[in-house]
Amino acid sequence: xxxxxxxAKACSDAMYANDNASRxxxxxxxxxxxxxxxxxxxxxxxxxxxxxxxxxxxIFMLADSAFAYACNNCNRNTVASAASVEFIAPAKTGDRxxxxxxxxxxxxxxGVYDVEVYNQDDKLLALxxxxxxxxxxxxxxxxxxA
Numbered sequence: 001x002x003x004x005x006x007x008a009k010a011c012s013d014a015m016y017a018n019d020n021a022s023r024x025x026x027x028x029x030x031x032x033x034x035x036x037x038x039x040x041x042x043x044x045x046x047x048x049x050x051x052x053x054x055x056x057x058x059i060f061m062l063a064d065s066a067f068a069y070a071c072n073n074c075n076r077n078t079v080a081s082a083a084s085v086e087f088i089a090p091a092k093t094g095d096r097x098x099x100x101x102x103x104x105x106x107x108x109x110x111g112v113y114d115v116e117v118y119n120q121d122d123k124l125l126a127l128x129x130x131x132x133x134x135x136x137x138x139x140x141x142x143x144x145x146a
Contacts, residue, residue, distance in 0.1 A: 004034040008073035011139040012037065015072060022065045025058065029069065035103030037069035043095045054091035056126075063115040063128035066099035070113050071106075071132040072139050081110070081133040089125050096120040099128075109134045 001009075012032040016022070022029075022039070025047075031038040041062050049055040064083060071078040091097055101115040115128040 004074075005032075007075055008032045008034045011073045011075050012069050014140050015069060019065070021061070025061065027062060027065055030098070032069060032073050034074060035070055035106065037066045037073065037101045038098060039066045039069065039101075040096060040098045043091050043093055043097060045093045048093055051090075052092070054093075054095070054097075056085070056087055059087065059091060059097065059117055059126050060085050060128070062097055062099045063101075063117050063126060064130065066101035066115050067113045067128065067130035067132075070101035070103055070115075071111055071130070074106075075138050075140055077135045077137040077139060078111070078132045079135055080130055082131040083128065085126055085128045087126050089119075089123060091119055091125055097125065106132075 009032055012029055016029045027039050027041045030040050043054045047054050047058045097117055099115050099117045101113055104112040104114055111132040113130045117126040119125055
């Protein structure tokens with residue numbers, strides 16, 4: 001494991017410990033590498049809308065969480081400045097969703113990240129793009145990182 005990969009994992013583990021929203025929804029941190037993250041969740045019945053499909057807000061949240069882990073895993077506090085999603089296909093109760101976030105570009109303050117959301121059959125369900133903005137501070141205080 002490279003130092004950058006170890007730092008990405010340490011940052012993501014530290015964030016996950018405090019990520020009440022993701023943990024409450026059952027979102028799991030599956031894998032991280034520098035600038036990338038893979039998160040998964042199972043669609044529960046209470047996530048469905050009046051059409052008996054997963055409410056788009058839950059899919060957005062899964063993608064947004066993957067985006068957050070990807071843009072924070074270099075140990076710089078980073079927040080979203082904008083995000084959008086395109087829904088391609090529905091998810092249903094019991095589907096296992098996976099969000100794959102990839103850094104497209106990162107400058108001194110801003111970055112762009114793409115996230116694809118798939119179901120357990122590798123069917124593409126959504127495309128998400130997030131713009132990030134680096135704020136003050138570190139995810140892991142200096143001296144505490146891996």
